[in-house]
Amino acid sequence: MIKFKRIIFICVVVLVHSCGSMALSSYEMSPSHHEPFDVTNNLEIEVLLVEEVSYDSNAINVDYEIKNNSNELFKPDFGKFKVFFSIFTQDGREIGHYKNLYKQIAPNSSIILSEKINLSVYRYKTIKARILVE
Amino acid sequence: MSVFIAWGQNPKQKSVDYYSWNYPLVKSISRNIGFSVDEEPLPVRAAIFYRNGEEVDFLEGRNVKTTISSSFVNDLDLWSYKTVPFDKADVRVYFVPQPTVFKVIGYKEKRGVNGDEDRYTGQLKMLRSLKIEVKDTQNNMLYETVLEDVNELHSISAFENQSIKTEQKAIDLMKAHFLENPEKYFARAGGSLSGPLYYKMIVHLQDVLDVRRKKSTLYLYSYNKKKGYDFSELQNSIDQLVNLADIDPGPHYQSLLEDRLLPKIDFWRTQVTKYNKKDKKERKIVWGLLANISGAYYALGENEKALEVYKEIEQLNYRASYTYLKDMPLEQISKKENFFGEGKDQTTGAPPNFKGSHNPSYVFYQNTGARLLGVNEAMRSKADLQKNEEKALVLYKLLSHYEYLAELKRLSKKFNDKGDVNVGFEETDAYFVEVFNREIKESEEIKYLDLSVLEDKEKILVTKISQELIDFYEVYDKEISLNKTISSDSEELKRLFDKRMVILSKLFLDEKYEKRELDNSIVQLTDLMLTVNNETIRQLPLLELLLDELSSENKLRYTDNPRLFKQLFKRYQKTYVLLFVGETTIKKYLHHSAINGIKEELNDYYRFYRADFDEVESKYKNLHNEARVVKILSTFIK
Known part of the structure; x- marks a missing residue:
């Protein structure tokens, strides 16, 4: 059970991390977002x-x-x-x-x-x- | 024996209290009066006052403020003036407290066997004084005086078991005593004016300003039993006149006085004819009867008649030193003429126009220093005050529901058992659910609050809070209502929808985050709207709402669910303590005149705070008063 939870935890961490990097990359890619x-x-x-x-x-x-x-x-x-x-x-x-x-x-x-x-x-x-x- | 007989014939004096007219010194130029109290902090000093008039200061304390409670206008209760806001008054009374002085003196007294030994006592006295100025609108002085009160605080009459022989020694001892703990004494200076000086101020102002009735004494004479004379009727006529001051000295007082005194005057007049004025013994009886008649006329305000009777008394050549029978009517006549002008009498039977109608909130306070709220509200425009009240109403509605819903949700755990279920409750308390459902419905009113009095930012915040607040608790309301028994298909369908909504909210909404956002918005809004913003003041609306819930007949009932009632009653008590007792009290932000203005409102809260659970339903019904909480809260509105 503990092992299962740990796997979920790792999955979540990887997911959050990739989302963050995606957001960051899209942010860099569109310069129009600099001006609100x-x-x-x-x-x-x-x-x-x-x-x-x-x-x-x-x-x-x-x-x-x-x-x-x-x-x-x-x-x-x-x-x-x-x-x-x-x-x-x-x-x-x-x-x-x-x-x-x-x-x-x-x-x-x-x-x-x-x-x-x-x-x-x-x-x-x-x-x-x-x-x-x- | 002969001494006793002579004593027995002498008239015996007896006093009867009644209310006579007071004719004031200051002529009335108008019927509008205003009061101003200067609260400038003043230095306190201690000084030695020598017998030769020399005065030496030896210590100065910090500045202290002397205040006068605005309720003095009720104690003063002028009859011939109406209390109005200070800026609208034609007659203006200024109270200017003077610095308090601690006097150290060496008091000299003669003692010893032959009274030839000089002894001194060191005395410490506190001198408080108050300057009163009466002015017109052009600042012309109509009257001024300084009232003083001396209070002996300590005395030293012996040193090392010996009496004190010199003034200097007495002074040195007292000074040393004072310097041991000067703060103890300095702490007594300042503060709210009370005691003898306060009463002096009241009585003095009534005498100087007001056409009113005041307590006076009428002296009547009677006789002991004597052989050959029957004084029982005469004695009765006097015994009946004991209670002339028990009647309220209102507009009917004069006729009541006449009803009681005129028959007596007639009776005494008939008695006079029964005795021989020339007879040495009977002359005394006649004197007593005439003195009664003269006194009674004086009490009725018929001073001329009293003087006429006095002429008869003079002819008797008995007790010539009792000139008060002449002096008192003469004094009244001159006072009356001084006030009204010659030959004019406007008092007899005049009604006390403004008695009992004075408004303490009209007292104007100057130099109040520290930023205390609620001072001189009467000087602000009515539109301004009304706007504040309207804003306070919006805030009251919003905050009361916000706090009450939070409180109910907190209590929910005690009444509803979550068990192992993910959605809904395993067990719910039907009465609690009913109360929560009702509160959700009632809290809908915050969606329709009148925003027209608010600033732009406030409008947006109020709308945001009201929508989010209801959205937030509606989900919970649906969740605890899932266990309700169902009687129709449409209800079954509704429950299905509700359940779906609860599940979705649980999935997508972070409850703690939402609540935190709501709390933040509340703080933002209250920051914008209130001069003083803290946890305590934000609880005031809850206090009123709980009072409504607990005391109104169609709301919570003790008998329906004592446990819930007790829980909420306890919350009421806790909130009361937080708001008005101890360190957190909101009173510390208010000027004393503002506290005085809401005294009655606070008293209602207090009475309920002291009540017993089981008595609430029978003794404390329908105590809710929206105007009260709005009044208190509006003092804090920016």
Whole structure:
């Protein structure tokens, strides 16, 4: 049993090591990674459509578009980019909603995404969206 | 024997307490008053005070601060002024404590067989003083005084079993005693003003500023039994008047006084006619009756009538030295005229407009030094304070659920047995699962908190935390709920999904890492929002939530699960101790006036902390008060 565990351990060490070297080699191979993607100038977010979802609980369905205005491929690191929605309700409340952005966007093109946001007892009035980098 | 008879005829004086009007020295220019307390630390010194007036300092201590608790406005309880924030006040009272002095003196006294031997006693006295200035808005002085209080701390009257013969020796001995441990004495200087000087301050200010009723004494005269005379009715009429100060001196006091005194005046008047003023013995009785009538008129505030009666008393030519019967009404008349102007009487029957309505939080503190929170909050704009409260509410909701869910998860091990299973639990406590399910549902409210009052960074953090917090505990909630009995197919299906989700989360998510991230976000957020941020202050919301859980009728019940109830009650007690007792107390960050402002709120927490488990359901119901925790927390908001 101990022997078996040791074999697994060695396998894991070899695997981790090779992954590390792979990451390192790919890093060296693509010089564009030295300059991080300029989100503020190149990414644009726009809410296209907000629909109230009435059949379920009180929620809204938000369709939004993210444009990549640069000539580079936008390739988000895991957990680094988020879309932040501020939903303003009819009684003056501001509710926040937070969504991970993990889709790649080709140069000079855009993608359309959809997000369902629950609003509990509050009534939707307007919405704002923006992209956050952590 | 004749001495006894003469004694028996003499009127016997008896005193009755009542409330008379006080006419103050300072004329009122407005009804708004404000108070300012200077908390500048002052040097303490010790000095020798010689009998010839010479004064020699011999030691100086470090600077100390004298404070005055803001609750003094309640003790002062002015009737004719309303306490307002200092910057809005037309009459401004400044309290400026003066440096404390330790006086060493050689007190001289004559003793010996013939009283011809000079002896000295070395005395150590502490002199505390307080300057009071009353000014108008243009800084014109309306009144000023310095109140002092001397407290004898130590005395030495003998040296080597001999009396002390010279002043210098007495002083030297006392000085040496003082220098043995000066810190012991210096430690008594400063601190919160209390004792005689505090009460002097209260009474003095009431006298000088306020049109109010104050306790006074009415002297009445009665007679012992005497042959040929029946004084029993007269005696009764006086005995009935014992309790004039027991009634609250409110707006109805004057009519109550009239109801009690006017019939007596009429009665004494009829009695006067029964006796012969010329008769040497009966003259004394008439004198007593007239003195009663005059005194009663004075007590009613009818000073002119009291003086008229005094004219009759003068004609009797008896006890001419009892001029108080004339002096007191005259003094009242002049005081009243000085205050209201001639011929105007605005007090009789005047209601005590502002009695019992004073707000201690309006007291303004200057030179508070160290950065203590919650001082002079009343000077801040209302919008500002409200914004802080709204921010505090967001923080309260977020932190309370964050801490409570963590606490429930910690307790989960005691109630649910994991056994050998990889997913779910071998055994779960149904009541615990119910409580956890409910808390998960209730914690959903943090997803919909109003972020409009927050800064940009705070908004993002609050949203991030609330989503991650719920995601994190939802998985656990699903896991402990897997053992629930199932009654329908849809529930069976849901359980299957839940089980799949639990397995997937276990595979792909690192629980410890997630929790650590959550904790970090909480610290980041509280760093942004709170002036003081530590483990202790972050527990305050939990205290309120536990109080809600333990005392509200529709939440936890002792009888349903005593073990869980006890565990959470213990947590409440621990949290209370952490927050308000001992070294970690959050009170150390607050100015004393701020602590005074939340005294009642803290008292509720304390009462529950001292409660017994089994009594909670019957005696301590529905103690939850969101406004309370928001008020305390808002003091710490940036």
